[in-house]
Amino acid sequence: MTMAPGPVAGPVQLSPPSRGSNRASRWSQAVGRELTTVAITMFGLLLVTFLIARVIPIDPVLAVVGDNARPDVYENARIALGLDQPLWRQFAIYVGKVFTGDLGTSILTAQPVLSDIKRVFPATLELATLGTIIGVALGIPLGVMAAVNQGRWPDQIARFVGLFGYSIPIFWLGLMGLLLFYAKLGWVSGPGRISVGYQDFVNPVTGVILLDAAMQGEWDAFWNALSHLILPSSVLGLFSLAYISRMTRSFMITELQQQYVIAARVKGMSELRVVWRHALRNALVPLITVIALSYANLLEGSVLTETIFAWPGLGRYITNALLNADMNAVLGGTLVVGAIFIGVNLFSDILGRLFDPRTR
Amino acid sequence: MRHYAKLLVGSTMVALMATTAYAQTPRDTIVMAKQIDDIISLDPAEAFEFSGVEVGANVYDKLMGVDLANKNALVGDLAASWSVAADNMTYTFKLKPGVKFHSGNPLTAADVVYSFQRAVTLNKSPGFILTQFGFTKDNIAETVRATDDQTVVIKVSKPFAPTFFLNCLTSGVASIVDSKLVTANAKDGDFGNAWLKLNSAGSGAYVVRSYRPNEQYALEANASWHKGAPKMRRVIVRHVAEPASQRLLLEKGDIDVARNLSKDQLAAVRTRPDVAIVQGDKGYILYLGLNTKNPNFAKPEVREAMKWLVDYSSIERNIVEGTYKHHESFLPEGFLGAITDKPYKFDPAKAKELLAKAGLPNGFSVTMDVRSVAPITDIAQAIQASWAQAGVKLELIPGDGKQTLTKYRARTHDIYIGQWGPDYLDPHTNAETFAINENNGEDAKSKTLAWRNAWDIPEMTVRTQAAVLESDAAKRSSTYGELQRDHQKISPFVIMFQQVEVSAQRKNVSGWVIGPTSDTNLYAPIVKN
Numbered sequence: 001m002t003m004a005p006g007p008v009a010g011p012v013q014l015s016p017p018s019r020g021s022n023r024a025s026r027w028s029q030a031v032g033r034e035l036t037t038v039a040i041t042m043f044g045l046l047l048v049t050f051l052i053a054r055v056i057p058i059d060p061v062l063a064v065v066g067d068n069a070r071p072d073v074y075e076n077a078r079i080a081l082g083l084d085q086p087l088w089r090q091f092a093i094y095v096g097k098v099f100t101g102d103l104g105t106s107i108l109t110a111q112p113v114l115s116d117i118k119r120v121f122p123a124t125l126e127l128a129t130l131g132t133i134i135g136v137a138l139g140i141p142l143g144v145m146a147a148v149n150q151g152r153w154p155d156q157i158a159r160f161v162g163l164f165g166y167s168i169p170i171f172w173l174g175l176m177g178l179l180l181f182y183a184k185l186g187w188v189s190g191p192g193r194i195s196v197g198y199q200d201f202v203n204p205v206t207g208v209i210l211l212d213a214a215m216q217g218e219w220d221a222f223w224n225a226l227s228h229l230i231l232p233s234s235v236l237g238l239f240s241l242a243y244i245s246r247m248t249r250s251f252m253i254t255e256l257q258q259q260y261v262i263a264a265r266v267k268g269m270s271e272l273r274v275v276w277r278h279a280l281r282n283a284l285v286p287l288i289t290v291i292a293l294s295y296a297n298l299l300e301g302s303v304l305t306e307t308i309f310a311w312p313g314l315g316r317y318i319t320n321a322l323l324n325a326d327m328n329a330v331l332g333g334t335l336v337v338g339a340i341f342i343g344v345n346l347f348s349d350i351l352g353r354l355f356d357p358r359t360r
Numbered sequence: 361m362r363h364y365a366k367l368l369v370g371s372t373m374v375a376l377m378a379t380t381a382y383a384q385t386p387r388d389t390i391v392m393a394k395q396i397d398d399i400i401s402l403d404p405a406e407a408f409e410f411s412g413v414e415v416g417a418n419v420y421d422k423l424m425g426v427d428l429a430n431k432n433a434l435v436g437d438l439a440a441s442w443s444v445a446a447d448n449m450t451y452t453f454k455l456k457p458g459v460k461f462h463s464g465n466p467l468t469a470a471d472v473v474y475s476f477q478r479a480v481t482l483n484k485s486p487g488f489i490l491t492q493f494g495f496t497k498d499n500i501a502e503t504v505r506a507t508d509d510q511t512v513v514i515k516v517s518k519p520f521a522p523t524f525f526l527n528c529l530t531s532g533v534a535s536i537v538d539s540k541l542v543t544a545n546a547k548d549g550d551f552g553n554a555w556l557k558l559n560s561a562g563s564g565a566y567v568v569r570s571y572r573p574n575e576q577y578a579l580e581a582n583a584s585w586h587k588g589a590p591k592m593r594r595v596i597v598r599h600v601a602e603p604a605s606q607r608l609l610l611e612k613g614d615i616d617v618a619r620n621l622s623k624d625q626l627a628a629v630r631t632r633p634d635v636a637i638v639q640g641d642k643g644y645i646l647y648l649g650l651n652t653k654n655p656n657f658a659k660p661e662v663r664e665a666m667k668w669l670v671d672y673s674s675i676e677r678n679i680v681e682g683t684y685k686h687h688e689s690f691l692p693e694g695f696l697g698a699i700t701d702k703p704y705k706f707d708p709a710k711a712k713e714l715l716a717k718a719g720l721p722n723g724f725s726v727t728m729d730v731r732s733v734a735p736i737t738d739i740a741q742a743i744q745a746s747w748a749q750a751g752v753k754l755e756l757i758p759g760d761g762k763q764t765l766t767k768y769r770a771r772t773h774d775i776y777i778g779q780w781g782p783d784y785l786d787p788h789t790n791a792e793t794f795a796i797n798e799n800n801g802e803d804a805k806s807k808t809l810a811w812r813n814a815w816d817i818p819e820m821t822v823r824t825q826a827a828v829l830e831s832d833a834a835k836r837s838s839t840y841g842e843l844q845r846d847h848q849k850i851s852p853f854v855i856m857f858q859q860v861e862v863s864a865q866r867k868n869v870s871g872w873v874i875g876p877t878s879d880t881n882l883y884a885p886i887v888k889n
Contacts, residue, residue, distance in 0.1 A: 058762040109573035191605040310600040312575040
């Protein structure tokens with residue numbers, strides 16, 4: 001730490017502060033730094049989105065009044081949207097409102113953007129969470145198997161699954177899944193979150209149907225919702241499985257070449273224990289970041305999956321808003337997605353520290 | 361532990377199988393899959409998109425209606441009788457007695473007056489349908505009056521054709537709302553607009569039970585509807601954006617009606633024994649707008665040549681079969697005065713001759729703004745190919761809907777390919793936009809399609825404006841016929857197709873009729889066996 005010569009004259013106290021308060025101040029500094037970064041990132045995100053929104057050659061007034069509107073109706077709507085103000089003032093007004101928790105009103109739904117997001121986000125959350133669970137539950141074992149059997153057939157299978165999941169267009173996979181498991185075999189339910197016959201049984205409290213149904217003891221509705229959820233989340237799950245298994249494989253290969261692994265083997269430890277307890281434990285630290293990012297990606301909403309499965313989620317909400325120049329919804333959505341990314345990243349940092357003995 | 365896991369997996373599978381066995385929709389409920397993300401409001405004074413207007417048509421009643429079975433002839437809806445004074449400016453409506461709103465409030469003349477006052481004062485997108493008759497928020501108290509509980513007297517500003525005024529009263533903006541309920545939900549003098557965006561206050565066949573934007577709306581039957589309770593207790597319309605998903609849902613019986621199947625999907629479901637197809641002529645016109653600011657399109661011969669250069673029948677057969685039909689005049693079939701003349705067909709030799717006459721024997725280069733959606737893109741490409749045969753090099757500029765429209769409205773395009781939908785069920789709606797251009801300058805107040813294509817037509821403007829004052833319905837009809845024939849010869853519009861709305865339904869569904877506008881897509885007659 002360098003000491004800048006302060007304007008205040010007089011001897012500088014050099015007695016070292018106690019260890020505890022030192023750690024606390026370092027902690028608060030770290031938090032402060034983190035918060036500043038978050039604030040700057042969010043502000044930058046807003047500014048860029050706002051500018052792009054204003055630069056594209058699309059007239060947002062048309063979204064409100066439609067193509068056939070008379071000039072006076074058009075002009076009233078333009079003023080109501082605040083588009084007659086200079087650009088900088090529009091931005092200043094918007095940012096000011098965001099600070100008071102007001103994300104504006106969506107043109108398309110005529111609802112406050114925040115309540116729209118509260119409505120659509122649980123649908124995406126449900127999908128992304130189950131998708132990630134599937135991805136992790138299958139991806140990690142697959143990756144470990146591939147690493148242990150490097151170059152042999154399990155590795156080839158894992159490589160195939162990885163390539164398949166990563167390169168097959170998700171809308172094609174979704175449609176084929178529907179065709180096979182829904183239309184032909186009838187194992188799962190079709191597009192939509194819940195069948196019409198069940199929808200009135202669940203009172204939306206959290207918005208996550210599975211949770212709501214379970215809490216209200218509506219098990220029929222729960223199973224119905226799950227049978228709707230299973231296919232789209234598997235499609236998303238395959239995608240994250242592909243990514244997670246490839247990354248697990250490469251982290252595991254690195255770990256398995258470390259000296260502690262050789263030492264453990266020499267000590268006569270069982271192979272299972274070496275791989276699953278020791279090597280995987282260490283590979284888990286970078287893996288958490290990978291999983292977190294893939295989860296955040298899914299939380300942003302997958303437009304194609306949501307479209308095919310008639311899933312009223314965040315991805316479709318933002319895309320629809322964008323196509324209709326509904327800028328309050330786009331900006332609000334971007335802000336939320338940004339916050340999710342930052343939040344999930346922070347969480348994975350904390351988890352990483354917990355798992356990594358060196359950072360304890 | 362292991363047994364427990366097996367048991368869990370097993371029971372999950374059984375439960376999943378069990379729920380999918382109940383795939384059929386409830387017996388007293390019609391479930392539709394439809395793209396409803398165009399709705400921005402359910403308020404009848406504001407709704408102006410297909411889906412929003414369709415909801416209104418099923419929730420609200422109006423003074424006047426149309427008889428779909430009898431060439432869309434005018435009939436009374438809430439009006440038991442009506443009369444027009446000799447000067448064609450004063451209308452007297454007698455209301456049907458005993459009609460009640462969903463809330464139980466009686467529907468009286470005061471509600472009619474309030475509804476007109478509300479729509480005119482709010483003056484949202486569809487407001488002009490009423491204000492074109494001279495109503496303003498300042499004079500509405502004198503022009504629309506209740507003389508007693510059952511009688512409404514309306515005074516319009518000019519001796520308009522009675523058919524014109526009465527046709528406009530069949531549109532959604534003229535819906536009658538429950539004044540007591542709306543007033544109770546009004547905030548800051550908004551006439552309950554914020555509340556009505558999501559709720560309903562009508563007397564129609566159905567009540568809005570719930571509406572979640574971009575997700576679904578659920579309607580519940582009004583058992584005491586003045587035309588008799590609808591057969592189906594509920595109608596649930598779910599937003600399913602992807603037509604392929606709509607098709608699968610229909611084939612599995614998870615929905616009763618699929619509203620947005622594409623041409624290929626329709627062809628596929630047509631052969632199924634458990635699916636039936638319903639279709640109806642819609643008012644939508646698919647056309648090319650040739651901007652006469654482009655010096656080539658300023659020449660009448662070039663404009664005519666373009667009309668000989670579209671392979672109408674091949675596009676109809678290969679691209680839009682079943683969803684559009686060949687149509688060359690600005691009034692869609694089903695409207696008063698519509699004609700079915702088709703003077704043009706694909707004839708490149710004739711087009712070349714005309715181009716040579718215009719001093720362009722080797723053709724010319726031109727651009728077309730194309731919205732990147734089916735079938736617009738495919739039609740544009742077909743046109744590109746056929747124009748090349750006469751040496752016209754067409755460059756397609758793809759864009760999204762709002763983008764191409766923004767350019768079109770600023771008239772900076774060469775050619776725009778797009779659709780025009782009538783705003784209400786009267787010929788004036790299309791005649792006005794295709795054949796009136798009061799001021800071709802940039803400062804024009806009224807920017808019609810004729811204006812957007814910089815087509816200066818003082819003489820035709822006068823003729824078209826005169827047609828709305830023709831009180832004899834038969835004469836009015838023939839006036840529009842002549843107008844359209846002249847329009848076909850000289851206009852910068854290559855009118856190509858009229859939309860046919862098609863929907864596919866399960867065989868056990870009947871009674872669903874697709875009307876000429878969204879205002880006439882009625883759910884009440886639908887029955888399920």
